[in-house]
Amino acid sequence: MKFISIASGSSGNCQFLEYNNTRILVDAGLSGRKIEENLKSVGIDPETIDAIFVTHEHTDHAKSVGVLSRRHNIKVFTNLETLQAMEVTVKKLKAENVYIFENNRPFKFKDLYINPIDTFHDCAKGCGFAIEGDKKVSLITDTGWVNTESLQKMEGSKLYYIEANHDVEMLINGRYTWPTKKRIMSTKGHLSNENSAEVLEKLLKKEGEQIVLAHLSTENNMPELAKKTCTDFLRGKNILEDIDYKLDVAPRYVPGKSYDL
Template identity: 45%
Template sequence: MDKFAILSSGSSGNCIFLEYKKTKILIDAGFSAKKIEYLLGEIGKSPKELDAIFVTHEHADHSKGLGTLSRKHNLPIFANQGTWKGLFNKCGKLKEENIRLFESNKFLSFGSMDIYPIKIHHDANEPVGFIIYIGNKKITILTDTGIVDDKMAYEIKGSDIYYMEANHDLEALKRGPYPYPLKLRVMGNMGHLSNDQSAEALADALEGKNEKVFLGHLSETNNTPELSRLTVDNYLRSLGLDTDKDILLDVADRYKPSGIVEL
């Protein structure tokens, strides 16, 4: 059965599984290979079934298990040139044929999927989100960006599934325990989207046509699932979007599979 599933989401680790017409991929691998194998098992899948891993950027919560998974299961890893520059010292030795390159802001086809790696704004070498076209469905995966610029806002419109960062509550971040330089990093243009920023981006993109929205990459220190959902829900409702009828709104789980959609 074709499936979209968020295996894990947050600063502890990020990983998404997508299957369509026998093509099976992971997007990011931010836990150990052993943990990702377990998470795949929780949705009835095995890493032996995978065809590739696509990487948004080199930070450890998105790349920790890449090298081991690739070596153990002979998996190609797709990333752009900037991300590979940051990955080589983290992944260990890889087979040359498993080091695959894509260009940001340029479509590529992989199996049954057309994938658009879109440039985002984060303090990594060359970070991207992914917009994926499968059949008549469009999926947006957008985390680890400090802002949503006009091009990003335009490209994500019309998606059927949105996996959107809602990293922090701004007031919680300001009053929280992070050192001041880290607070500035998180709330800056190269940091992470707040609940309010996520709500605004979603309000611009959503059409109220039963889209499925999953808020992700929540900070364990400066946010809660309840606060994130409430903030986005209230904003969308204030604009006339009914989150009981027009869309599905949920929050991705930090440590277990969630956001599972049969495609």
């Protein structure tokens, strides 16, 4: 099973997964041209993408869902609430390319088992995904918290792609308005670096799992700070980087590492 973060952050999100003869994207939040360029830069032909799985309707996740689907005849998987909310962005999709799932009801697509996980965000009905081929990968961003049910569905993954959106101190002392700060810190906002570390403590089995910290704020975080906060917290729980797990931070504009699980 292969995983690559194609782009990550408030400027646009897109992830690539491959297993056997199945190639999918999770989200398409950059311009169609930029996603195509990023895919080609890591040797992936956009014409070979089978489906786009959409987490929620915000433009940094759904901007080019329609463009890519129409251009390359790609299937689109989404829950009904997200489909309706992103219609203004995505525009018209071919009926035969639209597939509706329900959160928390697993299903199979080609070689993959997909489990849409509830997220808690200021959107219509957000989700993350636990995706299984021969290995399991869990992706969860744009959520103010992670509940017990979602943790159970993510458990046992070999790779965790998880939001570490902001440093709380940077956010509080930053230039955003107070209502915006409250929204980000709320249970319908985003996970902080500390929140992300707390979630990972509950998930990690000390089996060399790969962590990719994602969706970092440009205003209220830094890659080095996100990594340090997470590794320091886990070290305090006797969970050690490079011994018990490995950790990277997803780049914002360009593809990250290719993980062959």
